[in-house]
Amino acid sequence: MKLVDERIWTLFKRHWQNTLTYWSVFFSFGLCIAFLGPTILDLRCQTQSTLQQITWVFFSQQFFLLLGSSLGGLFKRTLLCSLSALCSCTLIISLVFAIIPLCHHVTMLSVAMAIAGLAMGVIDTIANLQLVKLYQKDSAVFLQVLHFFIGLGALVSPLVADPFLADDSCVLGANWTANSSSSSDLQHLRSTLAGKGTVLHNISQYPLHTEGVSVTRVSYAFWIMAFINLPVPAAVFALMYHERLLPCFSPSPRLLDRDSLSSRNPTGSGVDDQGHGSVFACCNPAKLRGRPPTFFTLHILGGAILFITDGIIGSYAGFVYTYAVTPPLSMGHKTAGCLDSVFWASITAGRLAFIYLSYRFTAARLLTFSLVGVILVQCMMLILYYSGVFLFIGTCVLGLCISSVFPCVLAFTEDILDYKGCATAVLVTSASTGEMVLQVLVGSVIHSRGSYSFLLCGMIASCIGFSLFLLLLLVQRIHRNCQTDASKDTVMTEKPK
Structure with a gap:
């Protein structure tokens, strides 16, 4: 092999x-x-x-x-x-x-x-x-x-x-x-931050x-x-x-153009300038006219999935230490401080492993495996909330499972839309927004409801993310059928005289 x-x-x-x-x-x-x-x-x-x-x-x-x-x-x-x-x-x-x-x-x-x-x-x-x-x-x-x-x-x-x-x-002062x-x-504070x-x-x-x-x-x-x-x-x-x-340099054709201009952009304009732009450019009514409703729904669902999953990453990295040092776990500061490093190391290792898996399996299968894995590990962490050992195991598995969601959602959504939409700009912006917003929301819940709500928030967010992914698969099928029907209608109307 x-x-x-x-x-x-x-x-x-x-x-x-x-x-x-x-x-x-x-x-x-x-x-x-x-x-x-x-x-x-x-x-x-x-x-x-x-x-x-x-x-x-x-x-x-x-x-x-x-x-x-x-x-x-x-x-x-x-x-x-x-x-x-x-x-x-x-x-x-x-x-x-x-x-x-x-x-x-x-x-x-x-x-x-x-x-x-x-x-x-x-x-x-x-x-x-x-x-x-x-x-x-x-x-x-x-x-x-x-x-x-x-x-x-x-x-x-x-x-x-x-x-x-x-x-x-x-800081050295004279009077204290x-x-x-x-x-x-200081170690406790540094780990908290x-x-x-x-x-x-x-x-x-x-x-x-x-x-x-x-x-x-x-x-x-x-x-x-x-x-x-x-x-x-x-x-x-x-x-x-x-x-x-x-x-x-003289204005001669660039190397990339000479290699790929004829195959990817034979007319000289092509899809490169029709597709990706800023989020604000994506809202141009002239570009959106004539698009089916599923086109917009796919963008929204893809962005929502990344809003949730990147938000989970940000909130988990931000508050797992706070959760670990409070009852019922009450870990030592140095031990709890290792959790964030374990989480980021597992994310890095997961992305390395998914490099090979991503060309052996489709993005849809990898996303299904990843999102189901995130739900299962969050569920087990809720059940075994009193175990410090399982918190380390769960942190590692969570990082492995959630590591590939962003690149898989990006590749999957762009593939559905045939690389002609604003999917990349929308998805990247949605992920950044979720990372910022969910940290604030989860922190507020922890402050008002206690540390156990940290795991509960992660579980609820994971279930919402997986539900959005199932809805994305459904909309993908509808969108494909719409494109197939439209192409058939085009062929039937273009009969030879």
Whole structure:
């Protein structure tokens, strides 16, 4: 049995430089999205702000990531625009890493993270768009690898930051020493903030000093991450050079055009400019006129599924530590702090495994397996809520099951719509929205109803996601039948004279 299908391998060899570049920019995305939680206490010392103030940096990043995802499709019109945007955004991420140590006020830090979030959102949309456009019906495998690189970056940045984090209080004051926060208290807080987001009332009980001399060494971590990320914009620039998109070249046909213009775009305009755009461009009435109702329903259902599943990922990563350290589990801070790392490691491993599975099985089968697995593991966690061991097992299995949902939904929905719609922009934006909104909702429920509601919220969301997927399969069948009937009517009306 061949490990890689010959046709898939041939496609990859044809577009290897483009593909590797898009994968690398998602490494930048993962590198940027995971560093904030572990370093937030040191950044609090650097900016001499309260925890309530510093945690608004999370919101700043997430909100502008959503905005960037919505606007990212505006850069898709030509390959030059897409690659220029990717080069600029990955370079911006390195610059943000470099200037974060210079942000000595929380407002400056929030602005820097807003800029980084905007760049991340643009990267998210464009990289997905370009891979789908490049491989179309064969994009599932390559999308799995793309999202594997998010997990890889999310694993690297905490490892880089960890040696430079303060073990004790990183603000030294003249009038207090006995009341300084202990190392275990800081570890507890750092783990509480280790998810992609947090809720302000979860950390309001921990007063920390804001006046004194900052002694944090976290600046070195950011400079190292800025340096690690620099090869990514260089790789995008090299691709622009390879595609002859730089101004110093003559306006001869690009290599990609000469290879694929005749087969994919024989008329010179083709589907590339008819399809993907920003979410706002998708609402253009001129483009939507004449579309069947199922066309819109497919977009809505695909976006809703990702709203739920990415929301589950964000809320689980954000609050599993809080759940673990409260009764009935009452885990130790260090033990509970490992849960978030286990979750992200299992997501990364799951995306690696699904690279092979995605060309052996259809996206619909993989989605069925993944969503049913998510429901079953959430159900078992509810039943065995008192077991700390099973919480670790369930966290690992949940990460494995939910890891492939985003790339599978994206490939499946685009395949149904024949790569002519705005599915990618809608799906990416919906996922970013769910990741931000569900964290706030779940945090509010935990605050008002107790920690057990954390698992209950995950179970309810999982069932809703699977129900939406079954509805998506039903609408897919109706949509296919509508297209078949329309094509038959066209053939019957075009009789020869």
